[in-house]
Amino acid sequence: MSKEHFTAITHPLVEQLLDTHKEKMFEWAYGLGAPLHVLFPQIFSDNVAQITSVLKAHQLKHQILYAKKANKSQCFITQSSALGLGVDVASIEEFELALAGGVCGEKIGVSGPHKSHELLTLAIRHNALVAIDSINELKSAIEIVRHTQHATQNMPIRILLRVHPSKDTNSRFGLVHAEIEEALSYCVEYKNHAFLQGFSCHLSGYNTQQRGQAIHYMCDCIKRANHLNLNADVINIGGGLPISYLDSTQWQDALDYEYFHKNRQFSGFYPYHCAQPGADALAQILLTPNQAGQTAADAINSLSLTLMLEPGRALLDQAGVSLFSVQGSKPLHGTSDCHIATLSGTSLSLSEQWFNSEFLPSPRLLSKATPSSPSPVRVAFGSATCLEDDMISWRYIPLPHLPTGHDLMVYINTAGYQMDSNESEFHSMPIPRKITVRWDSPNIHWQLER
Numbered sequence: 001m002s003k004e005h006f007t008a009i010t011h012p013l014v015e016q017l018l019d020t021h022k023e024k025m026f027e028w029a030y031g032l033g034a035p036l037h038v039l040f041p042q043i044f045s046d047n048v049a050q051i052t053s054v055l056k057a058h059q060l061k062h063q064i065l066y067a068k069k070a071n072k073s074q075c076f077i078t079q080s081s082a083l084g085l086g087v088d089v090a091s092i093e094e095f096e097l098a099l100a101g102g103v104c105g106e107k108i109g110v111s112g113p114h115k116s117h118e119l120l121t122l123a124i125r126h127n128a129l130v131a132i133d134s135i136n137e138l139k140s141a142i143e144i145v146r147h148t149q150h151a152t153q154n155m156p157i158r159i160l161l162r163v164h165p166s167k168d169t170n171s172r173f174g175l176v177h178a179e180i181e182e183a184l185s186y187c188v189e190y191k192n193h194a195f196l197q198g199f200s201c202h203l204s205g206y207n208t209q210q211r212g213q214a215i216h217y218m219c220d221c222i223k224r225a226n227h228l229n230l231n232a233d234v235i236n237i238g239g240g241l242p243i244s245y246l247d248s249t250q251w252q253d254a255l256d257y258e259y260f261h262k263n264r265q266f267s268g269f270y271p272y273h274c275a276q277p278g279a280d281a282l283a284q285i286l287l288t289p290n291q292a293g294q295t296a297a298d299a300i301n302s303l304s305l306t307l308m309l310e311p312g313r314a315l316l317d318q319a320g321v322s323l324f325s326v327q328g329s330k331p332l333h334g335t336s337d338c339h340i341a342t343l344s345g346t347s348l349s350l351s352e353q354w355f356n357s358e359f360l361p362s363p364r365l366l367s368k369a370t371p372s373s374p375s376p377v378r379v380a381f382g383s384a385t386c387l388e389d390d391m392i393s394w395r396y397i398p399l400p401h402l403p404t405g406h407d408l409m410v411y412i413n414t415a416g417y418q419m420d421s422n423e424s425e426f427h428s429m430p431i432p433r434k435i436t437v438r439w440d441s442p443n444i445h446w447q448l449e450r
Helices: 012-019 022-032 041-057 075-083 092-100 117-125 135-148 177-189 208-227 251-257 278-286 296-302 351-355
Strands: 036-039 061-067 086-089 108-110 129-132 157-163 194-201 234-236 306-309 320-331 338-343 364-366 377-382 391-399 408-412 433-440 443-449
Touching: 012 022, 012 041, 012 433, 022 036, 022 320, 022 364, 022 408, 022 433, 022 443, 041 061, 041 075, 041 278, 041 433, 061 075, 075 086, 075 092, 086 092, 092 108, 092 117, 108 117, 117 135, 117 157, 129 135, 135 157, 135 177, 135 194, 157 177, 157 208, 177 194, 177 208, 194 208, 194 306, 208 234, 208 278, 208 296, 278 296
Parallel strands: 036 433, 061 086, 061 306, 086 108, 108 129, 129 157, 157 194, 194 234, 234 306, 338 377
Antiparallel strands: 036 320, 320 338, 320 408, 364 408, 377 391, 433 443
16 A cells, blocks of 8 residues: 555645644635635745746746636636736636736737637737637638727737647647748738737647747747748747646556556546656756757747746646545445545546546545544545546545544645536536635635635
8 A cells, every 4th residue: 555655745835724724624614615625826926936037047038828727716817917927718708707807908818729700809809819720710810800900990910820840740739831831921911910929839748848849940930920021029838837746756656556446447647746847847948959059048039039838737836725525434345444435526626537537646634533543544535426437536545544524635736727627516516616815924814716
């Protein structure tokens, strides 16, 4: 039974909350219900500062856009606005929430594949920056501008051409080389309708060298565009900065010794340990050389470009936890130390299941009272639904004692893509509430997220 490989990295402020202010956790869960998501905007700000420090160290002109899709909470939008960040959106609803959170239209980036007529129109009216994913989308955007310029004071749509710098031909995003040339010809012909601000890319995975090479590729695209007098000056490398959930580098090997309920098999796992997470990963990207030995950062500076980033998970690292209350437990048939515990809520509030995967960092058991006969056990956690496969944790997790009714299980570091990507009112259960917590040592202050 693993005793160390899956211990979640926990921010000191979060550790303080779980220790010094443990009673608050029970009060919140009792008064507001569980699951309950607890958010930490101050930690979000710390993550922004770390990434910004790397950009400043390389003397790069830059713009950070928080990727809204990573969490639905409005508190991170208002925090982005306060910090001068932009926001990356992919729907009308996200656009409206960005505006409502105080982010001006010029700092909103609109991504996603071929966008609807309504979303493009909204972006044009607010002078947002739109990532164009195809020739047909570019034609659509130009046509909309031609029909709305009387209402937008003849402003062209600000665009980035999303390129496809990877050899992964299976990706559905971006323009290949021949399409880039065609798109540039449209930008020249319709210069009064579409202003080419630069280029962007959408890359899956966390390969820093791949992202660094993408910068060099987009710098070449900038040179080609400016040879046509298009005056482009922005490259956008999107997000994809990995984070570390676990200290151990051995977690993958340790999986061979773990037991999953019903011998469940998974298609893969997020890389839960990363030697160079977040800002360190960005530093590696910027040091990636081209064939001439020029680093990505130097290539950007040599052209006086602005580097745009769209991190989501990296800005939300440690910025939230999810509380589930224990409803009861029972032993697994035919075993002595394995149990199934039922938690309030469903696996929709821990979204790694969406990817046929498992959120591996072990949750923290919070108990109000010491159990009468504590003994180590292994516990898998099922949801409060009648679906056999609705498991919150398939893995039998080592715990110091069996959780009992009204204990809490706290899943650490769930703000990025985990807590709310897939939540629904299944079984007519309400969507879990969220609260924001701020530290003003030695006190903490909390507020209900509405």
